[in-house]
Amino acid sequence: MASAVGSGLSRAEAFSLLRSLLRTAAKFSDYNIREYVRRRTIDGFRENRGLTDPSAIASAFSEGRSQLEIAKRQAVVYSIYAPQVKNIMELNAS
Amino acid sequence: MAAGWRSAILRQLRVPVRPALAPAMERRSWIGAVRWSGIRFLSSGDDHLDKQEIIDRVLSVVRSYPGVESSKVTPDCHFQKDLGLDSLDVVEIVMALEEEFKLEIPDKEADKIDSCGIAVEYISSHPMAS
Numbered sequence: 001m002a003s004a005v006g007s008g009l010s011r012a013e014a015f016s017l018l019r020s021l022l023r024t025a026a027k028f029s030d031y032n033i034r035e036y037v038r039r040r041t042i043d044g045f046r047e048n049r050g051l052t053d054p055s056a057i058a059s060a061f062s063e064g065r066s067q068l069e070i071a072k073r074q075a076v077v078y079s080i081y082a083p084q085v086k087n088i089m090e091l092n093a094s
Numbered sequence: 095m096a097a098g099w100r101s102a103i104l105r106q107l108r109v110p111v112r113p114a115l116a117p118a119m120e121r122r123s124w125i126g127a128v129r130w131s132g133i134r135f136l137s138s139g140d141d142h143l144d145k146q147e148i149i150d151r152v153l154s155v156v157r158s159y160p161g162v163e164s165s166k167v168t169p170d171c172h173f174q175k176d177l178g179l180d181s182l183d184v185v186e187i188v189m190a191l192e193e194e195f196k197l198e199i200p201d202k203e204a205d206k207i208d209s210c211g212i213a214v215e216y217i218s219s220h221p222m223a224s
Contacts, residue, residue: 011181012201012205015181015185015201015204015205016201018182018185019185019189019201019204022185022186022189023189026189026193042182042186045182046182049182
């Protein structure tokens with residue numbers, strides 16, 4: 001990501017994609033899925049940090065964008081059947 | 095004769111029984127009117143958070159990030175230089191701050207936040223921070 005140059009994809013775009021994914025993760029009502037999306041995006045971005053090949057970077061970006069679309073749709077679908085009770089992990093430790 | 099006089103006098107003296115509620119309600123509304131009539135508590139100036147509270151909350155968010163040494167966190171520490179975090183961690187911390195203060199920071203502003211001091215300044219100048 002630090003050396004993502006060419007085909008118009010820049011560091012700023014990578015950050016913007018990361019932020020969109022994290023924000024979409026925050027919209028999930030289910031604790032487990034929310035945490036998974038966060039973990040997976042961070043791991044995915046970290047794993048693809050050192051890419052230099054422009055085509056590899058472009059494919060990583062397109063994969064990230066498609067995952068973002070999936071996550072957005074699923075956030076809406078899951079919110080229809082939101083759990084009634086808060087997950088125990090979300091309750092503040094008293 | 096005396097009985098007739100007595101009942102006539104008593105009839106005059108007898109006080110008609112009023113329902114017990116009315117006087118009590120009258121009294122309550124009178125008290126309410128006196129208390130609330132002239133005084134209005136409009137305090138829109140207290141919406142902004144106290145600066146120290148912002149600093150405390152920002153530092154606690156930074157401290158609870160995995161991999162951050164608690165001792166190095168100061169009110170003006172730089173995320174990447176002092177705490178040894180990378181750019182991904184910085185984005186995550188900014189997201190955590192967004193959640194803590196219920197803000198939505200646009201990308202352009204979020205890119206500039208790279209130290210605790212700047213984060214505190216941004217949040218304290220944001221009108222929607224809570």
